[in-house]
Amino acid sequence: MVLDFGDGQVQRGWGVEEKIAPGFSRVYWVQGGEVWYEDDRTSQRLRHNHVYLFPSASCFQMHHNPEDPLVCTYLHLDLFPTLVQELISIPFSADGVLQGLFPALRAAIVSGQTKLVSMLSDVFEAYLQENGILRQPAFEISKVLLYIAEHIREPIHVDDLSGLSGYNPQYFTRLFKKSVGLSPYQYLIQYRMNASIKLLKDRALTVTQIAEAVGYPDTKSFDRAFRDKYGVSPGKFRKFYVPLP
Numbered sequence: 001m002v003l004d005f006g007d008g009q010v011q012r013g014w015g016v017e018e019k020i021a022p023g024f025s026r027v028y029w030v031q032g033g034e035v036w037y038e039d040d041r042t043s044q045r046l047r048h049n050h051v052y053l054f055p056s057a058s059c060f061q062m063h064h065n066p067e068d069p070l071v072c073t074y075l076h077l078d079l080f081p082t083l084v085q086e087l088i089s090i091p092f093s094a095d096g097v098l099q100g101l102f103p104a105l106r107a108a109i110v111s112g113q114t115k116l117v118s119m120l121s122d123v124f125e126a127y128l129q130e131n132g133i134l135r136q137p138a139f140e141i142s143k144v145l146l147y148i149a150e151h152i153r154e155p156i157h158v159d160d161l162s163g164l165s166g167y168n169p170q171y172f173t174r175l176f177k178k179s180v181g182l183s184p185y186q187y188l189i190q191y192r193m194n195a196s197i198k199l200l201k202d203r204a205l206t207v208t209q210i211a212e213a214v215g216y217p218d219t220k221s222f223d224r225a226f227r228d229k230y231g232v233s234p235g236k237f238r239k240f241y242v243p244l245p
Contacts, residue, residue, distance in 0.1 A: 002121035003198055004076035007109045009033075012066040018059050021181035023190035025077050025084045026054040027124070029092070029102045032071035035064040037087060044087075046070075051098055053088040053133070057181030060087070073106040075121055078194060081145040082134040083180060090133075097127055137179045140165040144176070144184075148191055152215050158184045193229050196222070200238045207234050 003024055009032075016026075028051070035046040039060040046052060046062075054060065056079060064070045092098055101124060108116040128134045136142065144161050161184055162172035176184050192214040199210045211222035211234075226234045 001078040001080070002075055002118050003078055003194065005074065005109050005117050005121070007073045007106055008071065010064065010070045010072075012069065014064060014070060016060070016062040018055075018061065020186060021055065021057045021059060021190070023056055023078075023182070023187065023194055025056040025079055026052075027075040027077055028052045028054070028070075029073040029106070030070070031073070032068075033064055034068040035062060035070045037062050039087065041086065047089070047091075049092040051090045051092060051102065053084055053090075053128070055084050055086060055181075057083040057085045057179075059181075073102060073109065075105075075124070077121065077125065079125065079128075079134060080149065081142050082129075082136055084134065085181060088133060101127070138175070140167070141176060141179045145180075148188060152192065152195060153213060154215060156188055156215070189225065189229070192216070193226065196226065196234065197237075200234060203238075207238075210234065 028046070030046050030048055030050055030052065032048060033046075037044055037046055037052075037054075037060065039055065039058060090098060092102070101120065105117065105120045105124070108120060137145065144165055147161065147164055148156060158173065159169055161176075162169040165172050165175075167175065173183060176182075176187070180187055182190060195214045196210055199205055199213060200207075205213075207222070208219050211219045214222070216222035216225065223233055226232075226237070230237060232240075
């Protein structure tokens with residue numbers, strides 16, 4: 001599922017610092033700029049005419065040279081329930097599918113054809129699955145992730161999730177973090193925040209309705225969780241939202 005998308009040159013102060021696993025994957029078709037990526041395993045400069053799939057289940061950071069800024073076409077994808085735990089690089093010139101897909105995706109983004117962007121993003125997800133690029137979590141963890149998605153409006157407790165997996169809470173928490181990159185509690189908060197970002201773009205829904213839809217009993221607790229994650233209230237995010245790669 002595509003959460004966000006865009007195309008163009010980033011601002012001088014651009015950077016990414018994911019101190020906890022983001023829960024979604026950034027995808028960049030890098031067309032220009034001097035950009036560095038770093039995590040606890042690697043540090044590298046991003047290459048032009050490559051498609052990069054960034055981790056959803058581990059921490060990383062990026063920065064660029066303001067004198068030679070990043071130029072890219074980007075997607076933010078919720079690849080649920082699959083995980084990306086390390087940077088994946090696909091040379092653009094080495095893959096005919098990407099050579100056809102990403103220029104079409106860029107054209108759809110630039111022309112504002114949102115439905116077409118969503119359809120082409122689904123094609124890219126199918127490409128990742130077909131080529132074995134995405135890693136499926138263990139069955140017990142997949143079952144828990146599906147339960148969270150289907151019961152997001154309801155109170156969810158770690159003991160309930162561990163019972164669903166068949167493991168005791170301590171072992172379940174260790175297995176979940178190893179597979180997903182977050183504790184069950186962190187993942188639940190991140191999943192609710194990702195869902196709320198998507199819903200906030202729908203102007204037909206009130207903040208109260210969105211809070212209920214993502215499992216918060218009242219707007220006050222939703223507002224507090226949203227501020228802790230993004231530094232602004234849901235209402236201010238909606239008012240001043242500007243997509244960033």
